[in-house]
Amino acid sequence: MSDTGESKVCLPGDGPIISVEDVHKSxxxxxxxxxxxxxxxxxxxMVVIGGSGCGKSVLLKHIIGxxxxxxxxxxxxxxxxxxxxxxxxxxxxxxxxxxxxxxxLFDSLSVLENVAFGLRRxxxxxEDQIREIVLDKLRLVGxxxxxxxxxxxxxxxxxxxxxxxxxxxxxPEVILYxxxxxxxxxxxxxxxxxxxxxxxxxxxxxxxxxxxxxxSAYKVADRIAMMKDGVIVESGTPEEIQSTENxxxxxxxxxxxxxxxxxxx
Amino acid sequence: xxxDMTESLxxxxxxxxxxxxxxxxxxxGLFVERPxxxxxxxxxxxxxxRSVPVVLATGAFVGMVIAVQIFAQLHKxxxxxxxxxxxxxxxxxxxxxxxxxxxxAGRVGGAxxxxxxxxxxxxxxxxxxxxxxDPVSYLVSPRFLACFLLVPLLTIYxxxxxxxxxxxxxxxxxxxxxxxxxHQTRQFIQRWDVFVGVGKAFYFGGVIGLICCYKGFMxxxxxxxxxxxxxxxxxxxxIAILAGNFFMALFFNNLYDYLYT
Numbered sequence: 358m359s360d361t362g363e364s365k366v367c368l369p370g371d372g373p374i375i376s377v378e379d380v381h382k383s384x385x386x387x388x389x390x391x392x393x394x395x396x397x398x399x400x401x402x403m404v405v406i407g408g409s410g411c412g413k414s415v416l417l418k419h420i421i422g423x424x425x426x427x428x429x430x431x432x433x434x435x436x437x438x439x440x441x442x443x444x445x446x447x448x449x450x451x452x453x454x455x456x457x458x459x460x461x462l463f464d465s466l467s468v469l470e471n472v473a474f475g476l477r478r479x480x481x482x483x484e485d486q487i488r489e490i491v492l493d494k495l496r497l498v499g500x501x502x503x504x505x506x507x508x509x510x511x512x513x514x515x516x517x518x519x520x521x522x523x524x525x526x527x528x529p530e531v532i533l534y535x536x537x538x539x540x541x542x543x544x545x546x547x548x549x550x551x552x553x554x555x556x557x558x559x560x561x562x563x564x565x566x567x568x569x570x571x572x573s574a575y576k577v578a579d580r581i582a583m584m585k586d587g588v589i590v591e592s593g594t595p596e597e598i599q600s601t602e603n604x605x606x607x608x609x610x611x612x613x614x615x616x617x618x619x620x621x622x
Numbered sequence: 623x624x625x626d627m628t629e630s631l632x633x634x635x636x637x638x639x640x641x642x643x644x645x646x647x648x649x650x651g652l653f654v655e656r657p658x659x660x661x662x663x664x665x666x667x668x669x670x671x672r673s674v675p676v677v678l679a680t681g682a683f684v685g686m687v688i689a690v691q692i693f694a695q696l697h698k699x700x701x702x703x704x705x706x707x708x709x710x711x712x713x714x715x716x717x718x719x720x721x722x723x724x725x726x727a728g729r730v731g732g733a734x735x736x737x738x739x740x741x742x743x744x745x746x747x748x749x750x751x752x753x754x755x756d757p758v759s760y761l762v763s764p765r766f767l768a769c770f771l772l773v774p775l776l777t778i779y780x781x782x783x784x785x786x787x788x789x790x791x792x793x794x795x796x797x798x799x800x801x802x803x804x805h806q807t808r809q810f811i812q813r814w815d816v817f818v819g820v821g822k823a824f825y826f827g828g829v830i831g832l833i834c835c836y837k838g839f840m841x842x843x844x845x846x847x848x849x850x851x852x853x854x855x856x857x858x859x860x861i862a863i864l865a866g867n868f869f870m871a872l873f874f875n876n877l878y879d880y881l882y883t
Contacts, residue, residue: 478755
């Protein structure tokens with residue numbers, strides 16, 4: 358992969374840039390988030406781990422304001438975004454980039470149009486500048502000569518990387534990754550991990566990564582939080598998490614079945 | 623039993639409220655964010671141009687079938703010369719617009735609800751939000767506009783070919799006099815009849831666009847959810863077309879009486 362960005366020294370911020378406070382959320386009577394609390398420091402990578410269906414993606418969608426909590430608050434840079442109207446929320450979202458689990462590329466648009474989408478909406482650049490930025494971001498994620506292809510012509514790994522290029526096109530302050538390595542082969546998964554680290558170094562962005570891939574979590578995390586039953590049950594540095602005595606966390610990070618079959622049946 | 627009925631009623635009212643809000647947002651979207659050429663050209667190609675063959679085929683067969691049926695009835699009474707106006711009024715003000723709308727609800731509406739449903743379940747609608755676009759303004763408003771404007775145009779094509787099909791069947795194959803066919807038609811058909819047909823087509827276009835987009839947006843997860851949304855979209859459009867046709871027939875009759883009598 359080519360390296361088009363310069364590394365910066367990214368110092369952690371003084372306080373949390375994102376603060377999720379006692380958030381509850383239910384869907385059709387199913388209580389998914391049950392008073393969840395989470396703080397994410399600026400310029401750091403917070404990895405949220407947890408089993409499938411525990412509400413990790415729901416948490417990300419609350420952070421970017423796609424979902425609103427039934428109760429509780431989501432504070433971003435001192436603003437309670439759960440109270441904002443859609444227009445104001447749209448302005449806040451322009452400071453975020455989000456990488457979706459299945460990439461969520463727009464099927465009817467080419468790769469270039471996908472990556473350029475947010476830039477065109479923002480209206481701050483002319484078409485030549487937009488094309489330059491798009492090609493630059495595609496090079497950053499290790500893709501060349503794909504700008505005129507349609508998403509259906511790309512492999513899973515390429516789609517994921519185009520999704521990352523789209524998320525970072527406008528140099529957002531915060532990047533949210535929803536299961537970035539799920540469904541990829543081990544080498545491509547590591548390519549994506551390297552990519553997240555490189556983006557972190559070149560853009561000094563705050564990242565929140567939702568995953569159940571522990572190898573990925575240890576590689577990219579400054580801090581790890583474990584989610585279960587709609588709450589954060591433990592958080593700490595990767596070293597602290599690895600040496601935890603909490604049996605739930607310990608079982609998850611070691612991938613032990615124990616009585617999980619009974620719990621899930 | 624009563625509790626179930628109450629729950630169903632509440633659910634229907636809630637659904638109607640959601641659809642009304644969705645429709646209002648789609649119409650508002652036309653003014654907030656005017657659909658650009660980049661969005662409209664593919665829609666005009668898909669909804670308009672690619673629908674022309676099926677609409678023409680439908681129109682031609684509708685015209686010919688009506689001619690055969692009307693001729694059979696009038697022949698018993700020896701009044702074949704009255705076939706022209708009956709066939710043509712049926713085509714331009716009733717069956718032409720309704721059948722064209724039903725065909726378009728299946729072809730265009732089904733495709734739209736499947737496309738938007740797939741976008742919903744693959745999180746593309748969420749991706750739009752994260753990139754600063756309102757999915758309703760960006761996706762629904764242009765589709766609504768395209769359907770609203772193109773369905774009447776396609777209905778005019780369908781009517782024209784239906785009139786031609788009815789004429790060919792009546793005059794060339796069933797032996798009705800060419801002169802009587804057109805003379806009677808000119809005597810009884812007014813511009814109002816054509817206006818009623820096209821007026822209905824605007825409504826049909828609008829409801830097809832809104833209902834099919836709404837059902838796509840409401841799709842549940844997975845291929846099954848998208849399939850169900852597509853089926854629901856067609857069924858709901860079908861009912862809205864038939865029920866709307868009835869109420870508009872009443873409305874236009876009253877309007878005619880108010881304006882001309």
